[in-house]
Amino acid sequence: MPFTQKYDDATREAATARVLERRATNPDDRSVLRVVADEFNVGQQSLRAWVAEADGEQGVRKTRRSRPRFSPVVTTRIEPADVPDTSIPAIESAPAVAAVTPVVPVARQENVAESPNAEIASLEAEIESLRRGNAAITAAMRVLLAG
Incomplete structure (x- = not known):
């Protein structure tokens, strides 16, 4: 049984164009894919793939700044003194x-x-x-x- 497309080309092109248009007018809107997917009654993952393909065709590639995997940790190491320091009072017993x-x-x-x-x-x-x-x-x- 051959694969049939679930969405027609007109829906695909219109939904992709709408996402790109909304991103151009309001780049801070993070719910664009969800809203447009609901509007055209298509899956969000399908729409995401179509938009990524359209961005690749237009030569627009967003680069993300890489974040450090772990935050820097400051450590302090106290080395044991080989020579007794006379300026530091000595501690003799367990308590x-x-x-x-x-x-x-x-x-x-x-x-x-x-x-x-x-x-x-x-x-x-x-x-x-x-x-x-x-x-x-x-x-x-x-x-x-x-x-």
């Missing part, structure tokens, strides 16, 4: 959580007029407190990675 001291930021007063030197000293004290906290966290990570 590593007890050895880490909590970092308490230095409170800054907003309303009191301070001299620039006092403000600088306050900021330097806060920076030193943060450095001690970072050093304690780094030491704890080394203990966890070594164990």
Whole structure:
């Protein structure tokens, strides 16, 4: 039994022309194929194939930008220290959580007029407190990675 076309050439050409016309007038409309397929009572996949064939005949080929398959991931690796660092406090025993001291930021007063030197000293004290906290966290990570 020979293959017979389900849709006649006039329907095929009219539906393809309508899709191309609607895409030209409103390129952001993503429902063009569904609407035109319902209008001409044809299958969406058939209409999609006809439009792709017509685009190929006209030499119009849309290129899509390729997206990265995975998003970039930032990783941080802490290498174990071969030489003990004297600036980092040593952690001796198993309760590593007890050895880490909590970092308490230095409170800054907003309303009191301070001299620039006092403000600088306050900021330097806060920076030193943060450095001690970072050093304690780094030491704890080394203990966890070594164990």
